[in-house]
Amino acid sequence: MSEAMPKPVLPPAALERRQETSELAIHCAVVWVNKAAKGSSQWSDTCCERQLAQYRFRKRLKTLNVLVKYVYMALALFETPSWCLVEPFCLEREGMYSWNFPLMPFQVSNTLEILCLLYLAQVCWRRRRTLGEAAKNSGWHIFRAVLILVALTDCAVAIFNTIGIVPGSFRLCRLCRPLIFMCHTKFIRLTLNRLGSAFLEFWTVLASLALCVIFFVWLAIVIFARSTEGQHHFSNWFASLASLWILFTTANFPDVMIDSYKESRASFCFFFVYLVISLYLLNNILLASVYDAYKEKLREQLRDFDEQKAVAIERAFCLLAEEEPEGAQAIGLQRWMTFFAAYCEHAVGPGSSRDDHFIRQRAFETFQALDSDGSGYISHEEFQLVVHSLSDPKIYIPLRPIPQVGNTCWGRSVRIVMQKGVKLPGGRMPWWMVVDLVVLLEILFAFAQTCKFVEGHFDDGRLMPSCVWFWLLTLTTLFLFADVVLQMITFGPERYWNNQRLRHRFDVFSISLLVGFEIAACIPACPPDFLLRTLLMLHISRAVCLVQHIKPLRYLVAMVAHLVPVYHQLGLLLFLVYYIFATLGIQLFGGLIYEGNEALAPTGFAAGEYWPLNFNDFPSGMVTLFVLMVVNNWFVVADGFMAVTDDSAAVFFVLFFVCANLVVLNILIALILDSSATVQDQLQARALHWQDGDAPQRSFSQGGREFLLRRLLMNDERLDTPHAERNPDRVTQLGESSAQVEIPGESTVAVEFDFAVVAVGSQYAGTSLWKVTGAESPELSLEKRQEALAQLRQGLAQLRCAVLLGAGLVGVELAAELAHHFPELRLVLADRAQSVLPNLPKDAQDYAQSWLQDHGVELRLGQELPQEETALLAALDVAGEARVLPCAGLRFACRLAESLGCLDQRGQVCTNRAMQCIQMGEKELQGPPCAGGRIFALGDCVSVQGTEMQFTKDIYPAEAMAEVVVANLRRLSSGGEVPATELAGDGHLAARDDLVLLRPQRLHLRHEWPGGDHWVAGHAAETPSRGHKDGPTAAGRNVGQPCVATGTPLVRAFQRRANVTSFRAPKHLKKYSISILPSGWVDQGWRPGSAKKVEVRDDMTIHEFSALLQRYHVDTSRLGKGEVKSLFTFHREVVEDKRSQLFEVNGFLERRVERVVVIVVAKSSDDKDLVIRNAVDVMPDQRMAWAKQGIAITVPDGSTWKQALRMQMSQRFGLAQEVQERLLPIEANWFREERKLSHSLPLMQTTYRIHKVRIRVSPDRDELRSLGLPGMCTFAAKDRSHWAWVSAEAGVQSTNSEVLTKLLKDNNIKLDEWPHGSFADLLTEVYEKQASTLRVIKGELIRHLRVIKVWLVTEILGVTHLLVTKLKDRPICMSLEKGMTWEQALDQALSIRLGLEESFKRKSIIVDKNSKQFFQEIEYSLSYPGLKTAYHIHEVTCRVADPHTLLGLPEGNDFVISHGATEDSVTMHYTWQPFQAQARLIGRRKCLKMTLMDITGATVEELNLPASKRQLPLPEPMVFSVKDEPNSRLKELMRGRATNWERAWHAATHICDPEYSLKDYCEDCVASFPELQLFMATENEATSSGRSAADEYQRTLGALFAVYWLMRLHGDGLQSFVYGVGTDWKPLTSMSESPTRSTDDLKKRQTFYSKVDMAQIGKILVSAGLFQGGFCNGANDPERTLALLVLTAIHDIMKVNSLLPVVTEQSGPFEKHQVGEVIYNHDTALGYVLQCMPEVLPSYAGLPEAQRESVKFTQFDMEFNLGWLVQAEAPPGMLFNRFKRIIRQGRAKSSDVALYLVHWLTDLAGAEPYPQEGAEKFVLKFPPNLFVSFLSSFHCVTFLSTKSETEVMEDYLRWRWAMSEPPLGPMPQGEGAIAQMRLVVMAQGHSHKVLQAYWNLPSEVRKVLSLELTRTARKGQFFDLAPSVGEGGPAFLIYYAPALMQRNCGTDPEGALAVLGEILRQARGLWPLQERMRLTTL
Secondary structure (H helix, E strand, O other): OOOOOOOOOOOHHHHHHOOOOOHHHHHHHHHHHHHHHOOOOOOOOOOOHHHHHHHHHHHHOHHHHHHHHHHHHHHHHHOOOHHHOOOOOHHHOOOOOOOOOOOOOHHHHHHHHHHHHHHHHHHHHHHHHHHHHHOOOOHHHHHHHHHHHHHHHHHHHHHHOOOOOOOOOOOHHHHHHHHHHHHOOHHHHHHHHHHHHHHHHHHHHHHHHHHHHHHHHHHHHHHOOOOHHHHHHOOOHHHHHHHHHHHHOOOOOOHHHHHHHHHOHHHHHHHHHHHHHHHHHHHHHHHHHHHHHHHHHHHHHHHHHHHHHHHHHHHHHHHHOEEOOOOOEEEEHHHHHHHHHHHHHHHHOOOOHHHHHHHHHHHHHHHHHHOOOOOOEEOHHHHHHHHHHHOOOOOOOOOOOOOHHHHOHHHHHHHHHHHHOEEEOOEEEOHHHHHHHHHHHHHHHHHHHHHHHHHOOOOHHHHOOOOHHHHHHHHHHHHHHHHHHHHHHHHOHHHHHHOOHHHHHHHHHHHHHHHHHHHHHHOOOOOOHHHHHHHHHHHHHHHHHHHHHOHHHHHHHHHHHHOHHHHHHHHHHHHHHHHHHHHHHHHHHOOOOOOOOHHHOOOHHHHOOOOOOOOOOHHHHHHHHHHHHHOOOHHHHHHHHHHHOOHHHHHHHHHHHHHHHHHHHHHHHHHHHHHHHHHHHHHHHHOOOOOOOOHHHHOOOOOOHHHHHHHHHHOOHHHHOOOOOOOOOEEEEEOOOEEEEEOOOOOEEEEEOOEEEEEEEEEEOOOOOOOOOOOOOOOOOHHHHHHHHHHHHHHHHOOOEEEEEOOOHHHHHHHHHHHHHOOOOEEEEEEOOOOOOOOOOHHHHHHHHHHHHHOOEEEEEOOOOOOOHHHHHHHOOOOOOOEEEEOOOEEEEOHHHHHHOOEOOOOOEEEOOOOEEEEEOOOOOEEEEHHHHOEEEEEOOEEEOOOOOOOOOOOOOHHHHHHHHHHHHHHHHOOOOOOOOOEOOOOOEOOOOOOOOOOOOOOOOOOOOOOOOOEOOEEOOOOOOOOEOOOOOOOOOOOOOOHHHHOOHHHHHHHHHHOOOOOOOOOOOOOEEEEEEOOOOOOOOOOOOOOEEOOOOOOOOHHHHHHHHHHOOOOHHHOOOOOOOOHHHHHHHHHHOOOOEEEEEOOEEEEEEEEEEEEEEEEOOOOOEEEEEEEEEEOOOOOEEEOOOOEEEEOOOOOOHHHHHHHHHHHHHOOOHHHHHHHOOEEEEEEEEEEEEOOOOOOOEEEEEEEEEEEEOOOOOHHHHHHOOOOOOOEEOOOOOEEEEEEOOOOEOOOOHHHHHHHHHHOOOOHHHOOOOHHHHHHHHHHHOOOEEEEEEOOEEEEEEEEEEEEEEEEEOOEEEEEEEOOOOOOEEEEOOOOOOHHHHHHHHHHHHHOOOHHHHHHHEEEEEEEEEEEEEEEEOOOOOOOEEEEEEEEEEEEEOOOOHHHOOOOOOOEEEEEOOOOOOEEEEEEEEEHHHHHHHHOHHHHOOOOHHHHOOOOOOOOOOOOOOOOOOOOOOOOOOOOOOHHHHHHHHHOOOOOOHHHHHHHHHHOOOOOOOHHHHHHHHHHHOHHHHHHHOOOOOEEOOOOEHHHHHHHHHHHHHHHHHHHOOOOOHHHHHHHOEOOOOOEOOOOOOOOOOOHHHHHHHHHHHHHOOOHHHHHHHHHOOOEEOOOOOOEEOHHHHHHHHHHHHHOOHHHEHHHOOEOOOOOOOEOOEOOOOEOOOHHHHHHHHHHHOHHHOHHHHOOOHHHHHHHHHHHHHOOOOHHHHHOOOOOHHHHHHHHHHHHHHOOOOHHHHHHHHHHHHHHHHOOOOOHHHOOHHHHOOOOHHHHHHHHHHHHHHHHHHOOOHHHHHHHHHHHHHHHOOOOOOOOOOOOOHHHHHHHHHHHOOOHHHHHHHHHHOOHHHHHHHHHHOOOOOOOOOOOOOOOOOOOOEOEOOOOOHHHHHHHHOOOOHHHHHHHHHHHHHHHHHHOOOEHHHOOOEO
16 A cells, blocks of 8 residues: 555544553454455444454354355255256156266255255345444345345245246246355455456457457358358358357368358458458457456455555554553554454464463564564554554464474474474485475386286286285375374474465375275275276376476476466356356256257257257256367357257357356456466566465565564464473583483483583673673663663763772773763772772783873772762762762673582683683692593683683683684594693683684773674784674673573684584573583584675666565665665665675575774874874864764775775875885774674665774874874865864773672681672672672671562452562562662562562552651671671562452462573562461561550551551550460450440440541540450461451451441541541541542542432431431430440450350350350350350440340340341341241340341441541442442341241342342243352342353252252242252351352352352262251251
């Protein structure tokens, strides 16, 4: 689609949906993408879930639709011909020729046709229903509806009258059949639309042809009158027309002119002119016109297709897009992942978890490929790109992983063989070649068997299974069958079917037939002849597989494969033409052609015995039409049919010829010619090896993003291979002759080796602004680092001082840069070393130190540097604000070699000069080589013993080390001795044998290259080295990344020279890599690459150059756009200037550029180095800004870099060659090669070969005036560029390990006792992360470390739990880096330690800032023995508001988090533990010892409960000594404690007083009721509810608060009830700023406040006797109110397990509890205390008698749990038994029942342990309608006096079913009805999900639920809605079953029901049904 095309305007509905984030929008977007693939925009912008479901259902029926269509068409083969309907057995007449297919009875075929028509009619109806308002009724759709209606009518009439609607043998339904099929096939409709539109363009040519024929008919009648010719062929108009028309088809030539030609030779001219004009001129013009018109209409349809596709893509993008931070609309990662998963589900259906993981990986990698700018979003253009790729039918995109068997050990082996070939001594033979060799053997065997067959005079015995050739062919078949099966098993059937489509599908078809026929041939003793010959023919047909090895045929087959779509579309159209004419022919000519028909006797039809060419049945008609289309003798066939009818039959044959031959075939031939030319050009350009499946994959531009994206989508090998690529083998231990290799998913194996090479590295420990450190830093990307450096520059410009820590290479370089660019900035360079550049020679140190001092840099060397910034600045005498810049640090990683004993004290691997690992003694004495000298090491962590120079990370001879190792391996493998080569004693290289190495006289260190790369300079007179630090690669990795895998220079050099194929080479290791050389390894020499230079002629035009690029798939349309070079510029660069060369690499084009960067250096008068820099700009004050690079020169093709250097210096600066050689000597040179995509030419890979040259000149030479000498002034070159001499820059880097080692040893800390790696960790912690500081205080070294501890809290099943580590029961801990606040550390801890996303943290993690505490602890460190550590601890509590599966929620499962890199990863096991189990770990100081006085303002230690919401202080813990007598324990605890009745009556009296605040009420209650302190009388804080005792205390206070609020509903009570109170104890509102609440929280509170009617509660309060004279105007009853307060205070105290009473002999037995039994039910236990020992509860004992009875009634006597009723939790017997008995006895007062209801409401309102937050249980946890249900449910209980318990229960269930929203439909009946109703009530929502899940359960589970939930536990009582289940018992009450349903029915209702069913089933197993337990409930 053209870029200029305007974007479609979206309707308002789509714009509104743009912001929708629901799953519906994503699925709608998937539909739009599918529509885009079809070029359609027919879809509704206001679709609903039901419409989407219809769409998905319709798509699932697609295969069935196709099947029905073809079954409908196939009826013609097996139905009785229409002409036979009135004549039975018509085809059995003598002389009647037909195919003799078995025919169905008419009524059977007619019924099948009706069924097919009905199905196709519902397809039409479903399409309209699916598309909704977007459905368009085109002419085709109306035509289809009419045809189906006509056909159905005809079939319906035929049920009673076989002839149908039309009398005779003409059946309309059969003629409608192909037309209906045509209307149901979209591409046929489009083709006919094109033909119809094109007909208007070429009808004139067709008419001209007809006029031409008529004109010559006229002439022929005149010319041949009264001649023999005229009598035979031109006797009348019809005969003349027939003769010339047949002549036009060339079927009767030259017969038609023989008579006249014999009489007159001149008559030939007539026929010649006629044929030339009609056949060779007009017919070809007709062909061209038809094709041109058709192709133009095709283009129009394609344009319309693109437009509709763009509309669909735009609408899909609108549904998926979200707003970027910059404000633009784009698709985020999470949105894209969800969309891609939904797209895959639409395409291939739902899959397993493994499939989902594969799709997520594919989606993530696709997102990364699309997100080129790293913004984290996909733009509209990028989305268009991926949709184009997804909708391309030419490519196969795997959406499912390979089968699991493909990842097993043998499966991987099979895949390796299939992909890489069979390993042979000379290399690998591709597997396809092996298969083709077997096919070749098969062909040879088949040829031999055929020869034997011919020699035996076609004796079938030569083909029998007894023949040896038969079994040889069978062996080849078995091999090929095994190949197909193994590939399908290991790669998957889908991949096999879609890759190399023609070959693989042909293999499946042919091999399946071969296997079947060969089995069939072996079963009988004498197989049939046709079977044996068919088997041989199938073997011969396998020769097609070898066509690809014959070049001409290879192109032919590939061309045919590309033309299959053309054949398919027009071929099917031609078939429909055949079908229509065959059906019409049967009805016109059926039964007229038979042998013996007298009308045919005188015709050529009978003479030629053309009897089988008829229309007696459908197959015969199709064959007859094919004969007519071939044209030869067609007029003879037509004469026969005209003879049995009349001359009008000719119209049938002429129409068929015009439709088939002149129109359809002409278009087909023209399209084939046009397409074949294009395909052949493409195939020849690519030199394609014929593989049909690969052809589409190579049709894209190599350099384009679309090409790369499609390769990513099509390539799933990396995603499908979870071992070698994604989870590499890992070497865990290295021994002397073997290594332990850990294979992912398998056990650790031992791999033996002859030799081992260990490549070790280190990491820079400073900030990633200077170098890439390997850490996950925000500055890792180039853009981020540039941005950070720019910000640093701006910050420094505003400061007066900067402190640089580290006087190494980095520190010195940075100091020099700052001194140059910020001359006013005070610079302090500090280091513990005694000099700058401590690793460099003395002259370099002196030079750098002098330069720095001369430029004002203050040096602080050789002194201790405190880690803490304030102390550091004080130690350095820096006052005021200053910026500290760390510039040092190094850590080694050589743990793999630790077991060999070859590490020195610094952790480096020690080798001799032959690079063999050597053992080190205790005093660092060199020992013998490890493992007999068979283990080598190389890298920047290698300490080569015997050399004078210490190699560092910044400089070490990488390739020289590789040369040494390779040479010595060669010597050892050939039986020689080492060293063949070694490093010289002075640290340079020595030459041995055939190796030429370097001996540089001087090492020059510069830091000139971007990215922090350092280079080793060689002497000018010797061969330049490729020495390179093992630093960052092009991908941004550093030495910490894998050596073998990433191809760092070190190991690349080793592999180039050794050509080592690593056996299970461990990839992606964090710190090191090892190549294990298998036994028998020998050197095979280095093999050059496969790059081939593309020759470019000097006279190549720009058009030829463009064609050259296109031949190599370069998208030339992108040239000249944006920053990309134009085609003209690129042509001039390659062809004219020869500044770059083109190479062919693996079939693709690459560019190579060779450059020279020249650094000209001279000494100034003050003995400073100055270099030439290019002046790139002139400032307003006439100063010049200098570029950072020196002179850059491009090396032309054919020149060396030295020649290019001399030539450019001559042309640019006018320096003669002789002057250059004499005065410009090359002091040093470097070489670097890198391969990447250029910004200016991203269409191909570019290899840059860069030479860096240093030239030192004498500043006093007059010959160099063109360089601004001798005055070192600014000068201009010949090209008018400006140059100047500026100060050279330098950089230094050093390590602090020596300083740290000295500090530790000076303080008597023994490093040899430290665990391995601890020193490196401390070095990183102190210098790199600056997370800790080391200070000497009073003569003792103390490590100061800032730590944050995070207590994560949540509720699991209503119980507060803490997250702790599983082994040590510790919270989440992490150290703080320098400058990090505790808030930043908290955020980082949650991300790193738990892996939480930012979105989840913002939404679901609530930080309680009031809980923040700071304290200090000092103890000796376990990680660093002997080092005392002061921990500065920040502690904070966070609450998890929403569950997260990563945290093991909502179930509270244990989980494991692994963080860090592969090598240094740390795995933490976390577990959720109840709060009471962790109380002692948190400490009494956090949750105890707060009194009432503390609340009023006393200064005590702050309460720090691990919760984000407010709680009240706890009372003092109660201590008891009697532990064996629970009853005495309660008495002892309450001894001496009395109720403060004054304050209690004060609270009861003033509770409704507006001036009486909640704070006053709380103080009165806490001071009044001593029973509240009983919650603290627990040893382990455990209670029977599972909550902590502290939580139960808070809940009791919450219930008391609810009493206060309900009694004040006419005032501010409702507001406090809903929103809670603030810290000032005043009611909160929705606008209150504190406490901070989520949006969802506030929304629920506002909804409750606005929708819930509290008047009903007022009525209950009045009924309970709490108010006298009405609720609003009356006053409360203090006595009744006091009874409610006492009841509320004591109702839950028996949940404390230590207080549970034991039934004594005086009071036993009690409520089914025997003497001596502990009463564990807390309600029964409290009833026992109230009845048998009331004196222990002074508040209850002090109430008036009437109020005591009311309290006892509600708490014990009534024994009714309203919650059981509201949630249908208990059977009716358990629920109402005692309550009904009390009613019958007349003991139930209405006021007491109402008081119970009030108590139940307040108890539930305070169920959350946060009293000040309001009635959160009602407000946040219950929907408003559910709260109303609670209040309304009690009316059912009032009928207990007149109805049975079961009837009351059933009435309540009926009422709840009827009141349900949304409606649930009719009341269920029969078995399972009560179970369904109870389950719906239990779930309290998700009702439809529960019912659907119930019916989806297995029948046995449903049976258990229906039986057990229907039991009543009452004798003779049964539910009316369900049948009787018997009177056996016991019945079951599943405690907290409603909680189970409510927590899980939203996500997994089937799982919740299955769990409930299993509990009931297991319970019934423990308690079988017994008649005696029919009244029992358990």
